[in-house]
Structures are given as structure tokens and as C-alpha cells.
Amino acid sequence: MSEDQLYFFYDLFQYLINGICQGSIYALIALGYTMVYGIIKLINFAHGEFYMIGAFTGYFCIRGGIPLYFAFPIAMLVPGIIAVLIEKIAYKPIRHAGRIPALITALGVSFFFQYFGQNVLGADPKAFPEVYEETIYNLGEAVSISSTQIIIIVTTLVLMLFLRWLVMSTKVGKAMRATSFNKDASELMGIDTDKIISFTFFIGASMAGAAGVLVGIYYNTVEPMMGLIPGLKAFIAAVLGGIGIIPGAVLGGLVLGVVENLVVGFWESTYRDAVSFGILILILLVKPTGILGTKTKEKV
Amino acid sequence: MTFKTILSLLFLLPHIAFGAKADAKDIMLGAVFPMTGPIATYGQESVNGMKLALKRINLKGIRGKKVQLIVEDNKGEPVESANAVRKLISVDDVYAILGSVASSNTLAGAPIAQSAKVPMLTPASTNEEVTKMGKYLSRTCFTDAFQGEVMAKFAYNSLNKKHAAIIVDLSSDYSKGLARIFKKRFKAMGGTIIPQDFSYNQKDTDFRTLLRKVKRKKPDIIFLPGYYQEVGLILKQARQIGMVMPFIGGDGWHSDSLLKLAGKKGIKNNYYSSHFSPDDTDPAVQNFVKEYVAAYGSKPGAMAALGYDGLMVMADALKRATSLNREALQKAIASTQNFKGVTGMITLDKMRNARKGAVVLETTEQGNIFKEKISP
Incomplete structure (x- = not known):
């Protein structure tokens, strides 16, 4: 094998690592999208903002001297609580009005947080404090992975498995699946669906908050508009994997992250977003249920 | 009253409130700067500098009048600038x-000022x-032609580097120019320049694959x-x-945030012109x-x-304009000769660009170190 060919494989491998890492972030955000959609059929466009709130919570905690292993759960808790409040204030009163009003309300909530954030926190990007000394592991002579990248990938996998367990093997999970399947019937069976819906929002936003902190550490910057593009990308990821399906969100996120990095690596970085959104259009045309989607209705 | 008139009155309200504060006899000047958004520190710094100048100007006044500055925020976006x-x-x-400050923003507003025949003076757009x-x-300020030449000379002569790659911000006219x-x-x-185009867009955060x-x-x-x-x-x-070669750039690097964003390892061994x-x-x-530190508590940057x-x-x-109207004012601006400013001697040439020197700074953990001063 010539040196050029050899380097092609090194490059490919490196782009895959970068892609899986970026994809994990998309996946974490997409998990929330998919869960909320699964249970009340709402595409919560404000979801990217919970990611931003998580990132800023982490930023202020760590700057205030709270160690990462405390700051991380706090940064999951705060967006979770805010999401529950938003659900109670903005979404619940119009839940009976159909899907379009809810969708528009979600857009409104999204803008509210973006511009409220710019006003309160300032629009300039803030440098995320360095939490730990990053180590770079070299795999062979031309491929490397950093400790942050490993943390991101592992965290995503752990949180996904946790969610899978929560939904499939616990009582709350059973109630979530029931609510998703038939809300009225679930209520007749004694399930407090309001509580279940709130709980779903809480879990979804916590996942986004976790992604926010990870991104703060990984890219070293946080700003109030940071949720916009990753939010949209996570939406693509959720649709790509099959909206409403938990492993689908992760699969969609990883595929999207890898594709984006291959586009940047072997083609032009300017085409990255065009390709991402092209994928969204393509999947909606060809297989609207997504990669893992089937026609069964049992989705959470 | 129709809905439309109520709406337009509502929009007018803030302007009326603003207008009431200013004395009608004052000389009104406008300023368009990014006070929020990704390059907010440029706008905020520029306006801080201008406020100091305004204080000094209004000690004596001009033609027996005071000068008022109306600052508009363009959020760092061309549309908002227009x-x-x-x-x-x-x-x-x-x-x-x-x-x-950013050339893309200035370029968006420029045709409007030109067609209304309102003098527009940019203190910092180099495109x-x-x-x-x-x-x-x-x-x-100087132009990119000069700034690009300064950095090319610095790289080739002072750093003795011969093989360069260029990474461009495709969303910025400044960067492309x-x-x-x-x-x-x-x-x-x-x-030699590596022929391949390397580029990114503003607000991108992941550059690992590109790099x-x-x-x-x-x-x-x-x-x-x-x-x-x-x-x-x-x-x-x-x-x-593991890329250890020096990165060099232009005045767009200038910010206190650079060190925070790049970190201790990233900041070392890079240079930019300012x-x-x-x-x-x-x-x-x-x-x-001294005046700036007394007013704002930090050292002034280039902006x-x-x-x-x-x-x-x-x-x-x-002061020099033959009478107080826009046409005479523009003539006076264009004929500025040997004005001694804090950024050097300012003389506007035929194309109304300032000819003046540039400094090359090295970025370090302790702040910027002055390396060279290069005159036109």
C-alpha cells in the first residue's frame, strides 16, 4: 500500500472518531426530541435552548468553584426543571388545540430563551473554564483521540442505556409507553398522564443539559444562540433514526455526525450543513418513518 | 385610529423618548456598531473610545454647539447594519x-449612506x-492591501517561513480580501502557498477535521x-x-477573549497585525x-x-468645514491631512483611505508583545 493510500485510511479513521464524538452530542439532544415527540406528538423546537441552559448552568457552576462531578448533575437538573415549568405554562393549556398551535408555541419559547439569554447573559461568547488537563491518546502514528472525546462518547452510551432501561423495564417507563400508546385509555387505567408528560420533559431536557456541559468542555465556548443549529441538527438526527424511537435518536445522531465530518474531511466544510439538511429532505421523501421506524404505534 | 397607525406609533415611541433628551441645536452624529452578537467586544470597545473622544470634544464644543452621538446596535449582522x-x-x-467595524457590516450600510449623500466614516473596516x-x-484605518502585505513580509522575512496554508472565513468579506x-x-x-482552499463559516465550533x-x-x-x-x-x-507551526492573522484577532478561547497552549507562538x-x-x-484606564478600568485595545x-x-x-452641511463636511473629511491620532498620523489619500503604519504583535499567555512596527 502506498503512503497516500495508507494516509487515506488514517484520515478516514480520524474523521470517524471526530464524527462519532460530534454525533454523540447530536444524539443526546435528539433523545429529548424523540421522547417528547413519542409521548405527546410535539416537535419541541425549544429543545435546543435546554441544551444552551444546561451549558450556561455548567459554566456558572464551574466558574463558581463547584467541581465537575457536582456541576454536571446540576446542569442536568436546571434545564429539566425549566422544561417542566415551560410545559405547565406554555404547552399544557393548549394541548387540546392540536399539533400546529403547539408547534408554533414551541418556536416562540425557543426565541424567548435565545433573546432573553442575549439580554441577560450578553451575546458575546464566553470561554468555558478549563475543568481538567486534557490528555491526547495517539493510536498509531496519525490517529488520536482525546480524553474529552472518550468522555463524550461514554456518557452518551451510558445515558442512552439508562433511558432504554427506564422506558422498557420500570413502572414509570411502562406508564410512559401506555401514555404514548393511548392517553385517554391510560387515564382510565389510573395513570396520571400529566405527571408522566412532565416527567418526560424533565428527562429530555436533562439529556440536552448534559450535552450542553459536554460541548462547553469540548469546544470551550458557550453563548445564548448556541442551541439553534445543534437543535436543528438533533431534529434531523431524530427524524433520521425514526422519531419516537430511543435507539433511533442515537443512531441518527451518530450517522449525522460521521457524515458531516466526512463531508468536511474529504470535500468542503461549506457543504456540511447543506448535506445535513439534504439528508432531512431525503429521508422525509424516501422513508419518513426513519431508519429504525416501523408502522407500529408503540413509541416513546 | 386604524391598527396600522397604532402600530407605527408604538414603533416611534422609543425614538420620541430618545429625541426628547437631545437638544435640537446639537450636532447629531450616528454610530453603527455591534454592541451584541459574536463580535460585540469590537463594538463596545469602539464606542468606549468614541465616548472618551466625545467628552473631550464637548469640553469646548464645535461651532458653539455640542455634539451628540446616537449609537445603533447592528448585532454584527449586515442586514441589521443596513x-x-x-x-x-x-x-x-x-x-x-x-x-x-466588520467590513461585511460596513459594506451593507455603505450604499444607503452614499445614495442619501450622508458622510460615512469607518474607523476600523479594512476591506x-x-x-x-x-x-x-x-x-x-489602513486597508487590507497594506495589512496583507505586512503579514506576508513578516512571515517571509522575520519568521523565515516559506510554505504557507491559508484558512479563510467564507462568511466574511474581510477574511476573503x-x-x-x-x-x-x-x-x-x-x-509557496498550498493550492487547496481551506475554509470555515462564522459560528462553527468544530475544526478538528478541517485542521x-x-x-x-x-x-x-x-x-x-x-x-x-x-x-x-x-x-x-x-x-x-499537535500542530506546532505559528498561526498568523490580521486585526480581527484582536480581543481579550482570544486567550480565554485559545487556552494557554493555543495562544503561544502566534502573531497578528494591528x-x-x-x-x-x-x-x-x-x-x-491613562484616560481610558481611568474611565473603564482596563487598557484600551486597537478598536x-x-x-x-x-x-x-x-x-x-x-470644525474645518466651510459650512455646516453634509456636503461641506464630506469635503473636509476627505481633505484630512497629517491629523495626529493615537493610532498614528492620519492622512486620507485620493481614495479616502488612511495611510499609516501597522504593528505586529505576538500573542502570549501574559498578553500581546510588541514585535515590529511597519510603515507604509
Whole structure:
């Protein structure tokens, strides 16, 4: 094998690592999208903002001297609580009005947080404090992975498995699946669906908050508009994997992250977003249920 | 009253409230700067500098009047800049406009000022095209042609690097213009440029894959004419993947945030050209630095100094104008000769561009170190 060919494989491998890492972030955000959609059929466009709130919570905690292993759960808790409040204030009163009003309300909530954030926190990007000394592991002579990248990938996998367990093997999970399947019937069976819906929002936003902190550490910057593009990308990821399906969100996120990095690596970085959104259009045309989607209705 | 009139009255309210504060006899000037958004620190610094200048100007006044400055926020976006220029002309009826900092923003507002025949003076936009928009456009800073040449010379002669890669911010006219000139000059001197185009867009955060592509081409220096937000992240990620060659850039690097974004490892061994160094020993500069520190508690950066000079040149032109109207004011601005500013001696040439020197700074953990001063 010539040196050029050899380097092609090194490059490919490196782009895959970068892609899986970026994809994990998309996946974490997409998990929330998919869960909320699964249970009340709402595409919560404000979801990217919970990611931003998580990132800023982490930023202020760590700057205030709270160690990462405390700051991380706090940064999951705060967006979770805010999401529950938003659900109670903005979404619940119009839940009976159909899907379009809810969708528009979600857009409104999204803008509210973006511009409220710019006003309160300032629009300039803030440098995320360095939490730990990053180590770079070299795999062979031309491929490397950093400790942050490993943390991101592992965290995503752990949180996904946790969610899978929560939904499939616990009582709350059973109630979530029931609510998703038939809300009225679930209520007749004694399930407090309001509580279940709130709980779903809480879990979804916590996942986004976790992604926010990870991104703060990984890219070293946080700003109030940071949720916009990753939010949209996570939406693509959720649709790509099959909206409403938990492993689908992760699969969609990883595929999207890898594709984006291959586009940047072997083609032009300017085409990255065009390709991402092209994928969204393509999947909606060809297989609207997504990669893992089937026609069964049992989705959470 | 129809719904529309109520609505338009509602929109007018803030302007009425603002207008009430200003004395009708004051000389009204407009300013368009990014007070929020990704390059907010440029706008905030520029306006801080201008406020110092305003204080000094209003001690004596001009033609027996006080000067009022109406600052509009363009959020660092071209569309918002155009809107702000339009608002300043049609609602506030200003004599002249100062602004903006990023060339893309200035270029968006320039045709509006030109067609309304309102003098527009940019203290900091370096893209060549800005003053080509018409004779009502001028600038009190050097252009990218000069800045690109300075960095090409510095890379080739002072750093002794011959093989460069260029990474461009495709969403910025400033970055593209600077890249083109650097390429031309560096090649003319005998250096080689890696022919492949490397580019990114503003607000990107992940550069690892792009940088790896650059690294594989083995350049010994990288020209990165971007703005600090992305530059900071690029520097950090480049050092993380083991790229040790120096990165060099233009005045867009200038910000206190650069060190925070790039981190201790990323900041080392990079250079950029700028308009001003607070370490300059010139008494006029030191005086300005002292005043600025007293007012804002931090040392002034290039943008503050440029903003200060921009408004001072404007005030000087207001004094020299044969009468107080926009046409006479523009003539006075264009004929500025040997005006002693804190960023150097300002003389506007035929194309209404300032000819003056540049400084090259090295970025370090402790702050910028003054390396060289290069005159035109």
C-alpha cells in the first residue's frame, strides 16, 4: 500500500472518531426530541435552548468553584426543571388545540430563551473554564483521540442505556409507553398522564443539559444562540433514526455526525450543513418513518 | 385610529423618548456598531473610545454647539447594519455616520449612506471595497492591501517561513480580501502557498477535521485571517492535534477573549497585525491609555483607539468645514491631512483611505508583545 493510500485510511479513521464524538452530542439532544415527540406528538423546537441552559448552568457552576462531578448533575437538573415549568405554562393549556398551535408555541419559547439569554447573559461568547488537563491518546502514528472525546462518547452510551432501561423495564417507563400508546385509555387505567408528560420533559431536557456541559468542555465556548443549529441538527438526527424511537435518536445522531465530518474531511466544510439538511429532505421523501421506524404505534 | 397607525406609533415611541433628551441645536452624529452578537467586544470597545473622544470634544464644543452621538446596535449582522444606517438617516437626520467595524457590516450600510449623500466614516473596516462604494465613504484605518502585505513580509522575512496554508472565513468579506492579498504578496516574494482552499463559516465550533486536512499538507506557517471567536477555537484545537507551526492573522484577532478561547497552549507562538499597541511610548498614546484606564478600568485595545481617532477626525472635519452641511463636511473629511491620532498620523489619500503604519504583535499567555512596527 502506498503512503497516500495508507494516509487515506488514517484520515478516514480520524474523521470517524471526530464524527462519532460530534454525533454523540447530536444524539443526546435528539433523545429529548424523540421522547417528547413519542409521548405527546410535539416537535419541541425549544429543545435546543435546554441544551444552551444546561451549558450556561455548567459554566456558572464551574466558574463558581463547584467541581465537575457536582456541576454536571446540576446542569442536568436546571434545564429539566425549566422544561417542566415551560410545559405547565406554555404547552399544557393548549394541548387540546392540536399539533400546529403547539408547534408554533414551541418556536416562540425557543426565541424567548435565545433573546432573553442575549439580554441577560450578553451575546458575546464566553470561554468555558478549563475543568481538567486534557490528555491526547495517539493510536498509531496519525490517529488520536482525546480524553474529552472518550468522555463524550461514554456518557452518551451510558445515558442512552439508562433511558432504554427506564422506558422498557420500570413502572414509570411502562406508564410512559401506555401514555404514548393511548392517553385517554391510560387515564382510565389510573395513570396520571400529566405527571408522566412532565416527567418526560424533565428527562429530555436533562439529556440536552448534559450535552450542553459536554460541548462547553469540548469546544470551550458557550453563548445564548448556541442551541439553534445543534437543535436543528438533533431534529434531523431524530427524524433520521425514526422519531419516537430511543435507539433511533442515537443512531441518527451518530450517522449525522460521521457524515458531516466526512463531508468536511474529504470535500468542503461549506457543504456540511447543506448535506445535513439534504439528508432531512431525503429521508422525509424516501422513508419518513426513519431508519429504525416501523408502522407500529408503540413509541416513546 | 386604524391598527396600522397604532402600530407605527408604538414603533416611534422609543425614538420620541430618545429625541426628547437631545437638544435640537446639537450636532447629531450616528454610530453603527455591534454592541451584541459574536463580535460585540469590537463594538463596545469602539464606542468606549468614541465616548472618551466625545467628552473631550464637548469640553469646548464645535461651532458653539455640542455634539451628540446616537449609537445603533447592528448585532454584527449586515442586514441589521443596513437597517441601522437607514434609521439614522431617515429618523434621526444625522450629519454623518461612524461605523462599522466588520467590513461585511460596513459594506451593507455603505450604499444607503452614499445614495442619501450622508458622510460615512469607518474607523476600523479594512476591506478594500468599502471606500470604493462612493465618495461619501472614508476610513481612518489602513486597508487590507497594506495589512496583507505586512503579514506576508513578516512571515517571509522575520519568521523565515516559506510554505504557507491559508484558512479563510467564507462568511466574511474581510477574511476573503485579506487572504487574496496575502497569497499574492507571499508568492511574489518567493514563498509557496498550498493550492487547496481551506475554509470555515462564522459560528462553527468544530475544526478538528478541517485542521487535520491542513496538517497533512505540512505547511510551516498558517495564515488565518478570521475573527477572534473562531480563531481562538482553531488555535486551541490545532495545538491539541499537535500542530506546532505559528498561526498568523490580521486585526480581527484582536480581543481579550482570544486567550480565554485559545487556552494557554493555543495562544503561544502566534502573531497578528494591528493598528495600535498600548505599550507604544508616544506621550499622546500614553495619555490616551491613562484616560481610558481611568474611565473603564482596563487598557484600551486597537478598536478603542480607532474609535477614538475616528470621532476626533470627524470633529476636526466639522470644525474645518466651510459650512455646516453634509456636503461641506464630506469635503473636509476627505481633505484630512497629517491629523495626529493615537493610532498614528492620519492622512486620507485620493481614495479616502488612511495611510499609516501597522504593528505586529505576538500573542502570549501574559498578553500581546510588541514585535515590529511597519510603515507604509
